[in-house]
Amino acid sequence: MEKRKFDVAVLGGGPGGYPAAIRAAQLGKSVALVEVKEMGGTCLNRGCIPSKALIAGAEVVDRIHQADAFGIQVKDVTVDYDRLAAHKDRVVERMRTGLEGLIAANKITVFKGFGEFTGPHEIKIKGKEPAIITADKIIIATGSEPRNIPAFPFDYEKIHDSTSLLAMTTLPKKMIIVGGGVIGCEFASLYATLGTDVTILELLPRIISTEAQEVAQALTKAFSKRGIKVETNVKVEKIERQGEGITAYVEGGKTFTADICLVAVGRSLNTKGIGLEKAGVFVQDNGMISVNEKMETNVDGLYAVGDIASKWWLAHVASHQGIVAAENACGKSARMFYNAVPSVIFTHPEIGTVGLSLEDALKKGYKAKVSAFPFQALGKAQAALHPEGFAQVVMDERTGQILGAQVVGYEASTLIAEMALAITNELTVECVAETIHAHPTLAEAWLEASLLAEGLPVHLPPPKAAKARSAGK
Numbered sequence: 001m002e003k004r005k006f007d008v009a010v011l012g013g014g015p016g017g018y019p020a021a022i023r024a025a026q027l028g029k030s031v032a033l034v035e036v037k038e039m040g041g042t043c044l045n046r047g048c049i050p051s052k053a054l055i056a057g058a059e060v061v062d063r064i065h066q067a068d069a070f071g072i073q074v075k076d077v078t079v080d081y082d083r084l085a086a087h088k089d090r091v092v093e094r095m096r097t098g099l100e101g102l103i104a105a106n107k108i109t110v111f112k113g114f115g116e117f118t119g120p121h122e123i124k125i126k127g128k129e130p131a132i133i134t135a136d137k138i139i140i141a142t143g144s145e146p147r148n149i150p151a152f153p154f155d156y157e158k159i160h161d162s163t164s165l166l167a168m169t170t171l172p173k174k175m176i177i178v179g180g181g182v183i184g185c186e187f188a189s190l191y192a193t194l195g196t197d198v199t200i201l202e203l204l205p206r207i208i209s210t211e212a213q214e215v216a217q218a219l220t221k222a223f224s225k226r227g228i229k230v231e232t233n234v235k236v237e238k239i240e241r242q243g244e245g246i247t248a249y250v251e252g253g254k255t256f257t258a259d260i261c262l263v264a265v266g267r268s269l270n271t272k273g274i275g276l277e278k279a280g281v282f283v284q285d286n287g288m289i290s291v292n293e294k295m296e297t298n299v300d301g302l303y304a305v306g307d308i309a310s311k312w313w314l315a316h317v318a319s320h321q322g323i324v325a326a327e328n329a330c331g332k333s334a335r336m337f338y339n340a341v342p343s344v345i346f347t348h349p350e351i352g353t354v355g356l357s358l359e360d361a362l363k364k365g366y367k368a369k370v371s372a373f374p375f376q377a378l379g380k381a382q383a384a385l386h387p388e389g390f391a392q393v394v395m396d397e398r399t400g401q402i403l404g405a406q407v408v409g410y411e412a413s414t415l416i417a418e419m420a421l422a423i424t425n426e427l428t429v430e431c432v433a434e435t436i437h438a439h440p441t442l443a444e445a446w447l448e449a450s451l452l453a454e455g456l457p458v459h460l461p462p463p464k465a466a467k468a469r470s471a472g473k
């Protein structure tokens with residue numbers, strides 16, 4: 001078989017791999033991109049985008065339920081889930097076609113097949129059109145997939161992972177979700193809004209345990225108001241299909257039954273079976289590839305990005321890492337910094353976080369404090385009938401530098417961007433307080449939280465200002 005030589009090869013066409021390929025092409029290199037499934041990876045085809053298309057439909061249902069409060073009468077609301085699922089498929093198709101066009105416009109050579117290293121600079125591609133490619137620089141971006149656990153035997157009919165759940169065209173009446181992490185909570189919120197009776201079974205004392213305590217508490221409260229049952233400190237030991245439904249057996253002997261079950265207990269990394277040992281790439285026991293801040297592996301010319309290369313399992317981090325890796329592969333010098341990584345959970349209410357929580361800031365030795373402003377006091381939130389939630393800023397008490405921010409509520413996903421920019425640029429609460437924020441907008445929550453931090457809130461009475469929590473050494 002003839003070997004084709006490229007300047008840069010990228011293994012994996014997800015949100016880590018394709019931006020890397022595009023950047024290398026922009027920098028004038030000949031680029032090969034190897035992808036075994038659909039271009040766009042988990043995010044576009046089986047994760048972020050399809051789930052958000054369904055969630056957007058659920059938001060319409062939510063709004064209709066609120067219509068009466070605006071004096072609007074709506075009768076006979078029914079959800080035709082089959083058609084909502086078709087909307088999701090159309091969005092994915094449209095985005096994928098656009099991405100394929102972008103890749104072609106950048107003159108990137110795409111290899112459809114499963115790529116496996118045969119040496120540090122050579123990849124063998126198996127599939128309908130087998131090929132061997134070589135490149136001095138190779139970026140590994142193979143991602144992750146839902147974790148398979150023998151006690152939870154997926155049949156993809158009744159016992160689902162997030163991929164098979166997204167492919168369903170009917171709505172279950174009753175559903176159990178094992179794992180109250182990001183995926184479990186997003187699906188719980190989505191299905192409950194569409195009318196499914198949802199129970200989350202979570203091993204730890206709280207759901208979304210990686211988030212700040214007050215954020216997790218706010219979501220638990222909102223879930224309870226929406227009828228989502230949250231069982232914490234519950235270890236699911238076994239799931240069995242029984243008749244037309246499923247039974248989950250938990251430690252201590254209790255059982256839970258439902259029509260279907262989603263298992264969302266984490267993901268496993270795609271670093272096995274791709275010949276990394278032949279390339280000499282060091283892989284840790286947990287399946288992760290060790291990289292430095294330039295995304296370089298231990299092998300000269302080989303880079304790794306995305307889920308396989310850091311604890312930040314987020315599409316936008318993968319994309320940023322992909323660009324850093326590509327620039328370094330093309331002779332530039334770029335580095336990754338993780339102090340201002342925004343993270344969004346698309347539940348109802350939405351959650352946006354960036355940087356440090358108060359607990360984390362204190363653990364790191366900062367004399368930190370937090371200043372929180374309730375959405376209830378925002379004109380825009382009241383007008384839109386979305387008064388629940390808050391925005392809070394964590395800052396260094398001595399300098400006012402913003403260390404982190406958390407927001408729970410309407411449009412949190414968009415709001416968090418302002419704080420990511422503030423932290424990236426080492427801004428202080430004073431900078432935010434001096435910035436004119438348009439009125440009436442939800443972004444005023446950041447202005448007000450910053451004013452509150454300085455003891456000068458305009459839209460909260462003085463006694464509340466005194467309650468701005470402060471802690472530190």
Ligand code: NAD
Pocket residue numbers: 178179180181182183184186201202203204207208209234235236237264265266267313314343344345346
């Ligand atoms: P996760 O690790 O976030 O959550 C899994 C949860 O399952 C944990 O809370 C864990 O305690 C619980 N659990 C494990 N075993 C259990 C058992 N036997 N019984 C009951 N509970 C059990 O994993 P995930 O939700 O599957 O998400 C995977 C990754 O994908 C995460 O890193 C997440 O950040 C990422 N992701 C991000 C987004 C987003 O940014 N919006 C969306 C989806 C996924």
